[in-house]
Amino acid sequence: MAVKALFALYPLLQGDFRAVEKALSALEASGVAYRVFPTHTELSGEEEGVFQALKAAYLAAAEEGGTVLWALLTNACETRDPFRQPERLARFPPLEIARKALEGLEARSALDLGTGTGVFAEAFARLGLFAVGVDPRADRLEVARARVPGARFLEGRAEELPFPEGSFDLAFFGLSLHHLDPLPALREAARVAWRVAVLEWPHREEGVGPPLERRFTPEALAALFQQALGSPPRLWQEAGYLLALWERGGGGTLGEDQELPQGL
Incomplete structure (x- = not known):
């Protein structure tokens, strides 16, 4: 099933953007389609691929310290229009x-x-x-x-x-x-x-x-x-x-x- 994830990632150490940069690098390596907005990032694709990309982004960011990931998952991007x-x-x-x-x-x-x-x-x-x-x-x-x-x-x-x-x-x-x-x-x-x-x-x-x-x-x-x-x-x-x-x-x-x- 195709899904969309809207998520935001927050390093607990404010102003440290290394965690965000690592998360974006992980997303790019995942191959899942994504778009970055000022307030959040969107992923879309098959369910398992999206889940794995979110996991990879979170783990990459967590290498820099405490990190919070907020995510909303929906099937609104269903590819069968x-x-x-x-x-x-x-x-x-x-x-x-x-x-x-x-x-x-x-x-x-x-x-x-x-x-x-x-x-x-x-x-x-x-x-x-x-x-x-x-x-x-x-x-x-x-x-x-x-x-x-x-x-x-x-x-x-x-x-x-x-x-x-x-x-x-x-x-x-x-x-x-x-x-x-x-x-x-x-x-x-x-x-x-x-x-x-x-x-x-x-x-x-x-x-x-x-x-x-x-x-x-x-x-x-x-x-x-x-x-x-x-x-x-x-x-x-x-x-x-x-x-x-x-x-x-x-x-x-x-x-x-x-x-x-x-x-x-």
């Missing part, structure tokens, strides 16, 4: 869906709401757009930043977006609206973007995806747009998904000389 499993990508092909969401829109920017590990943000970036992903989960955003260096990622909630009105050409919900409070999320999306696109699971019982009570019928999804935004969307029903598009009076563009949204 659930958003990028082949069967899921085959059913919801990111580039194909991104192109459908952008059809007829002269777009330069896209906001991916509920981005997860950045699957659709990556698709928009590959199509040449300035892409931003928003998600409330910092662990998923960490993966997204590592996987998609061509996009920007921000921790936040779709119901309260930190962007000015009209910041983006497209706001996209990729299988995420059913996790949110849909009315404020749709209103916020329409506030910051010219077009709103919602990708959702079809309304049927399946062994994967959300339970039936969390899925939208086409009629229910159209009614949400009507209630939140005052008019219904265009709907596409494919064999494996439902796509809704709504826009407000034409597509604005993000000019090349326009400042990026604050905080990115």
Whole structure:
């Protein structure tokens, strides 16, 4: 099993960095992937390798005297990214869906709401757009930043977006609206973007995806747009998904000389 360890090492003799240097040398020799931050170090890899690397780092540091090691272990770095499993990508092909969401829109920017590990943000970036992903989960955003260096990622909630009105050409919900409070999320999306696109699971019982009570019928999804935004969307029903598009009076563009949204 793949795990991540967040740890900090403290020599009891304050100001003596030899213990830290020895610990880092031991980590480098272990071959386990690690990153050093100002406050802690992160290790990631297979469980046994991570444990052995922590042990080696501690023993190397302890050669310099009394040492305290604090560590937190988690499986948050699971290498089987659930958003990028082949069967899921085959059913919801990111580039194909991104192109459908952008059809007829002269777009330069896209906001991916509920981005997860950045699957659709990556698709928009590959199509040449300035892409931003928003998600409330910092662990998923960490993966997204590592996987998609061509996009920007921000921790936040779709119901309260930190962007000015009209910041983006497209706001996209990729299988995420059913996790949110849909009315404020749709209103916020329409506030910051010219077009709103919602990708959702079809309304049927399946062994994967959300339970039936969390899925939208086409009629229910159209009614949400009507209630939140005052008019219904265009709907596409494919064999494996439902796509809704709504826009407000034409597509604005993000000019090349326009400042990026604050905080990115």
